[in-house]
Amino acid sequence: SRVVNTWKVEKLIENGTDVTSWFSGYYQNYRIEMKKDGTYIESYIGSSSADIGSWDFDSKKENILMTPYGSSSAGKSEIIKLKSNEMWLRETDGSDITETHYVSE
DSSP states (O other): OOOEEEEEEEEEEEEEEEEEEEHHHHTTTTTEEOOOOOOEEEEEETTOOOOOEEEEEEEEEEESEEETTOSSSOOEEEEEEETTTTTEEEEEEEEEEEEEEEEEO
């Protein structure tokens, strides 16, 4: 239930470099709403439509799996920290590592 919330990015780190200001400028007012029914909505100013899909935990509850509607493959985010008002996730794509620190709205 700690995942269920509306989250905004507090800090974004790509391969050890803080890129929060770039992200915040490009994705203005970015939000991801994780709903209790296992769905999510990602939105930001300037986007013509929100990204919608489903989310769940993996079997060990160490990762969040997010599957956009219309896709058969889920993105996997490792849970680093999860509190009622704070969520840190890490995504690995080959040698690229992105760490996103979210805070609740």
